[in-house]
Amino acid sequence: MRRRAVITGVGAVTPLGAGARTLHERWTAGVCAIEDGLAPCADFDPTVAMTAKEARRSDRFTQLAVAACAEAAAEAGWEGGLPYEAERVACVFGTGIGGISTIERGTDALHDGKNVSALSVPLMMGNAGAAALSMRLGIRGQSYGIVSACAAGANAIGAAVRLIQSGEADAVVTGGSEAALTPLSKAAFAALDATSEAGISRPFDARRDGFVMGEGAGVLILEEAEAAERRGAKILGEVLGYASTSDAYHLTAPDPQGTQAANAMRFALRDAGLEPGDVDYVNAHGTSTPLNDRSETVALKAALGEERARAVPVSSTKSAIGHLLGAAGAVEAVATLLALRDRVAPPTLGYGEPDEGLDLDYVPGSARPLTARVEDGGAPRGAVGMSNSFGFGGHNAVLVLEAA
Amino acid sequence: MSATVTREQVQPVVYDALAELGPEKDQITDAATWEELDVDSLDLAELSQVVEEEFGVKLKGDDVAKIKTVGEAIELITERAGS
Numbered sequence: 001m002r003r004r005a006v007i008t009g010v011g012a013v014t015p016l017g018a019g020a021r022t023l024h025e026r027w028t029a030g031v032c033a034i035e036d037g038l039a040p041c042a043d044f045d046p047t048v049a050m051t052a053k054e055a056r057r058s059d060r061f062t063q064l065a066v067a068a069c070a071e072a073a074a075e076a077g078w079e080g081g082l083p084y085e086a087e088r089v090a091c092v093f094g095t096g097i098g099g100i101s102t103i104e105r106g107t108d109a110l111h112d113g114k115n116v117s118a119l120s121v122p123l124m125m126g127n128a129g130a131a132a133l134s135m136r137l138g139i140r141g142q143s144y145g146i147v148s149a150c151a152a153g154a155n156a157i158g159a160a161v162r163l164i165q166s167g168e169a170d171a172v173v174t175g176g177s178e179a180a181l182t183p184l185s186k187a188a189f190a191a192l193d194a195t196s197e198a199g200i201s202r203p204f205d206a207r208r209d210g211f212v213m214g215e216g217a218g219v220l221i222l223e224e225a226e227a228a229e230r231r232g233a234k235i236l237g238e239v240l241g242y243a244s245t246s247d248a249y250h251l252t253a254p255d256p257q258g259t260q261a262a263n264a265m266r267f268a269l270r271d272a273g274l275e276p277g278d279v280d281y282v283n284a285h286g287t288s289t290p291l292n293d294r295s296e297t298v299a300l301k302a303a304l305g306e307e308r309a310r311a312v313p314v315s316s317t318k319s320a321i322g323h324l325l326g327a328a329g330a331v332e333a334v335a336t337l338l339a340l341r342d343r344v345a346p347p348t349l350g351y352g353e354p355d356e357g358l359d360l361d362y363v364p365g366s367a368r369p370l371t372a373r374v375e376d377g378g379a380p381r382g383a384v385g386m387s388n389s390f391g392f393g394g395h396n397a398v399l400v401l402e403a404a
Numbered sequence: 405m406s407a408t409v410t411r412e413q414v415q416p417v418v419y420d421a422l423a424e425l426g427p428e429k430d431q432i433t434d435a436a437t438w439e440e441l442d443v444d445s446l447d448l449a450e451l452s453q454v455v456e457e458e459f460g461v462k463l464k465g466d467d468v469a470k471i472k473t474v475g476e477a478i479e480l481i482t483e484r485a486g487s
Contacts, residue, residue: 053426057446115457118449 005164005172006404008233009078009221010334011071013064015039015214015321018048019071023331024338027320028346028367037199039214039322040181057119058132059099060179064217064327065129066136069173072219073137076233082138083171083231084223090169091134091143092160094152094176096326096391098126098145101182129177133219141169147326149391150285151244152176153218154329154399158242160222170224175330177217189213192252196288201323202350203286203316204293204362211287214322218330220337237337237382237403241272247394253291254390258299261396265303265386268398274384276304279312279400280372281345281385283336286316287323296388297358313345313370315363320349329389333399340383340403343370409459409485414478421454422447422474434475441474451477459485 012020015033026033033039046055046063049070055063073079082089102123106116122128127145134143142163146156153176160174189195196210228235245264249255269276285296301309317332318324324331339346344367351364372383382403389397419432427441438448445468452463461484471477 051426053442056426115453118453119446122446 003165003167004225004238005161005222006225006228006238007220007236007337008223008228009072009074009076010236010337011068011075011219012216012331012334013041013044013067014216014324014331015041017043018067020334020338023321023335024342027317027335028339028344030347030349030366031320032349033321034199034201034212037196037212038181039212041216057122059102059123059128061095061099061177062123062128062132064179064215065093065175065177065219066132068175068177068217068219069133069136072173072221076221078137078221084227086138086140088141088170089139090141090160090163090172091130091139092146092156092163092172092174093130093133094146094148094156094326094330095126095129096147096149096152096178097180097185099124099128100180100185104182104184133173137173139173148395148397149393150323150325150328151389151391151395151397152326152329153331154333154387154389154397155244155395157220157239157330157333157399158244158397161239161242164222164224170227172222173219174222175217175219176327178325178327179215180325181213181215186213194289200350201288201318202352203284203288203319203348204297204355204358205351206353206355208288208290208293210289211318212322214324216321216324216327216331218327218334220330220333235404236341237401239399240384240402241268241270241274241400242398243267243271244395244397246396249394252392254295254394256291256295256298258295258302260394261296261299261388261390262302264396264398265299265388268386268400272400274400276308278384279304279308279386280370280383281336281339282312282314283332283339283385283387284314284316285388285390286318286348288318292390293358296390297360300360309360312361313363313368314360315346315348319351329387329397332389333387333401336385336387337401337403339370340385340401343372343383344368345370409482411478411482414459414482414485417454417458418451418474418478418481421451425450432474434473434478436474437472455481461485
């Protein structure tokens with residue numbers, strides 16, 4: 001039997017506030033964090049989780065990552081140190097862009113004839129999140145960044161799972177972070193017509209006109225199941241399956257047939273040893289762009305079959321916190337896990353007008369209890385969810401999670 | 405730069421720059437070592453930029469590696485600015 005990756009700690013900093021439970025509870029209660037067309041982590045204070053000196057040496061995307069990691073490590077009981085040999089612990093961490101505010105500050109300084117900060121490179125590099133988490137926890141196994149646009153957070157978790165399954169690591173700190181609410185990236189996404197002119201995130205709704213940019217970080221602590229049990233860790237859930245495919249279709253547009261997105265879902269279910277009927281909840285990529293929400297709906301029908309796709313609740317975290325880009329997959333994996341643990345399907349906020357052909361159960365209105373089987377052939381079974389993440393470049397990453 | 409840069413002019417600039425980098429103000433004395441102040445190579449790279457902007461003095465990696473205390477840095481900067 002292959003080694004299994006269980007989740008022993010989660011952390012998040014999102015526009016809904018600090019904390020994974022804050023995200024889960026506020027989204028489930030129907031709170032939307034979007035204001036004036038953006039979803040910043042407005043109250044975030046980096047010095048809660050790091051010294052002023054560490055904060056100076058970190059871009060905002062790294063600060064968010066460290067804060068989310070502190071929460072996850074505390075939940076896993078890792079505060080006193082790593083429970084494994086340092087070389088057996090890894091860190092795989094995603095971002096879409098990296099330290100873009102540092103890049104913009106450096107460019108401004110250069111244009112103004114001033115010195116570019118000596119800290120520019122260590123702050124802007126896309127692997128800064130992975131480096132900071134490794135240093136903070138004393139992780140001495142492999143650590144590196146994952147870059148696949150808006151699929152990065154999910155790809156990082158998938159890569160982390162593989163490290164545990166292959167035996168290369170006994171534990172992995174993983175997730176994703178993004179802090180790109182900067183003039184350049186806002187203008188750049190707007191120039192692509194990717195972001196909502198109305199400033200509203202309403203995934204799957206006929207009136208949707210683009211995504212709303214958010215920022216934040218999500219961190220998961222994964223441990224090899226037997227090792228976690230031996231040390232008496234509290235197990236929150238398990239990553240049962242993962243798969244990733246590429247559209248090879250268009251630089252930014254998803255394949256309207258959703259062929260490879262559907263394959264990623266199929267392969268992830270196969271990896272988990274499950275059938276479409278086993279999926280109790282789908283946390284959609286659901287960006288609120290006209291193209292994604294249509295092709296994702298088509299892909300869900302192809303992967304799960306029309307009947308199952310219509311029966312399973314499908315909701316989008318982005319309706320509450322906007323699109324966290326490279327952090328989205330990680331934050332949404334955290335949201336999915338907590339929803340499964342509480343057996344609740346959080347709502348797709350703002351959903352009101354059905355669009356032709358987009359006819360799944362998008363959990364409109366308010367949260368509702370999840371109907372999930374409690375056992376499988378006599379064995380106890382947690383609720384199972386699928387979390388989709390798709391990125392510019394045609395990257396598709398799908399995780400299948402089970403609550404403990 | 406002017407040959408009239410004095411130790412009294414350099415000291416407050418260095419102290420203020422160091423205070424920006426993390427150490428508490430009352431820790432910063434001429435006798436304090438980089439180790440005591442938890443000042444590392446990245447901090448010294450930042451300090452060098454401030455010194456260059458203020459006094460036109462370039463501190464290279466080798467120069468910085470030799471000095472161990474705040475006072476030694478101030479002496480070096482004053483000497484270079486005056487030459």
